[in-house]
Amino acid sequence: MTEHENRRAVGQVKEVTSLANPLVKDIKALALKKFRDSQNAFMAEGLKLIIDALDLGWQIKTLVFAKAGRGNQAVEKVAARTVAAGGTVLEVSEKVLSAITRRDNPQMVVGVFSQKYRTLKDVRPKNGDVWVALDRVRDPGNLGTVLRTVDAVGAKGVILIGDTTDPFSLETVRATMGSVFAVPVAKATPDAFLSWRKSFPGLVVGTHLKGAVDYRSVDFSNRPVLLLMGNEQQGLPDDLANSCDKLLRIPQAGRADSLNLAVATGVMLFEIRRSALTLEDRP
Ligand code: SAM
Numbered sequence: 001m002t003e004h005e006n007r008r009a010v011g012q013v014k015e016v017t018s019l020a021n022p023l024v025k026d027i028k029a030l031a032l033k034k035f036r037d038s039q040n041a042f043m044a045e046g047l048k049l050i051i052d053a054l055d056l057g058w059q060i061k062t063l064v065f066a067k068a069g070r071g072n073q074a075v076e077k078v079a080a081r082t083v084a085a086g087g088t089v090l091e092v093s094e095k096v097l098s099a100i101t102r103r104d105n106p107q108m109v110v111g112v113f114s115q116k117y118r119t120l121k122d123v124r125p126k127n128g129d130v131w132v133a134l135d136r137v138r139d140p141g142n143l144g145t146v147l148r149t150v151d152a153v154g155a156k157g158v159i160l161i162g163d164t165t166d167p168f169s170l171e172t173v174r175a176t177m178g179s180v181f182a183v184p185v186a187k188a189t190p191d192a193f194l195s196w197r198k199s200f201p202g203l204v205v206g207t208h209l210k211g212a213v214d215y216r217s218v219d220f221s222n223r224p225v226l227l228l229m230g231n232e233q234q235g236l237p238d239d240l241a242n243s244c245d246k247l248l249r250i251p252q253a254g255r256a257d258s259l260n261l262a263v264a265t266g267v268m269l270f271e272i273r274r275s276a277l278t279l280e281d282r283p
Contacts, residue, residue, distance in 0.1 A: 042168035125224035144175020209247035
């Protein structure tokens with residue numbers, strides 16, 4: 001980014017201190033799914049996360065930063081990138097930023113991005129690829145944690161089946177710690193999923209409390225793997241369970257009936273990806 005571009009971006013910054021400002025009202029409305037969907041937008045907080053999102057090609061609509069960010073080189077660089085991408089830059093008071101993020105001590109920078117979903121047609125797994133399908137996941141913390149874990153193990157993406165919590169809610173985005181930008185997400189009705197599943201070129205494993213197979217006894221290597229996880233309250237319904245090649249169980253001791261969905265997904269993913277992960281993997 002050149003000096004000239006930086007100055008140009010700073011010149012285009014709109015200063016906003018009123019909660020009644022229509023731009024601020026639109027961003028605040030993103031707390032509701034109805035408005036996230038009608039604006040095809042969502043909010044993410046934090047400078048590093050926004051830089052990562054831009055680097056990964058996500059489209060930024062609006063950058064909001066607190067007055068404290070004025071003169072901060074990194075913030076000004078992101079502002080310049082936002083302007084270059086055709087987005088709007090707002091410098092706001094702490095009060096406005098708190099209202100937007102619904103937090104007392106908000107991050108200095110908030111980005112509004114366009115939502116992005118893959119279609120099932122885009123999901124064409126190769127050997128070694130792992131995808132996770134979540135049946136009607138309800139809890140934003142669970143979905144965010146699964147997206148983060150999928151990212152961490154190097155799995156390829158997540159398919160949301162049926163009526164699920166929103167991957168672009170602020171709560172889910174927060175729980176992903178930025179992985180929402182790194183992990184492709186597709187949505188499907190149960191029927192669309194079941195018909196797509198027929199052409200899945202690898203192993204489809206479901207996890208089930210009545211599963212007869214110990215998850216540690218399966219060879220997951222050298223083929224695409226699709227891991228199917230059940231809803232928090234009801235587990236996998238019969239049609240989804242019957243579509244799996246195997247139903248696996250994670251053995252448990254103690255009094256707990258089951259594991260938390262995100263924990264069970266993590267246990268499964270680290271087993272499926274066991275041979276692919278080494279301590280040397282990370283730069
Ligand atoms: N009451 C639900 C049931 O009957 O399945 C419990 C669902 S559990 C909280 C959410 C999901 O995590 C399950 O559908 C399953 O996919 C997975 N899960 C949790 N514990 C598991 C275990 N011990 N073995 C296999 N899967 C498990």
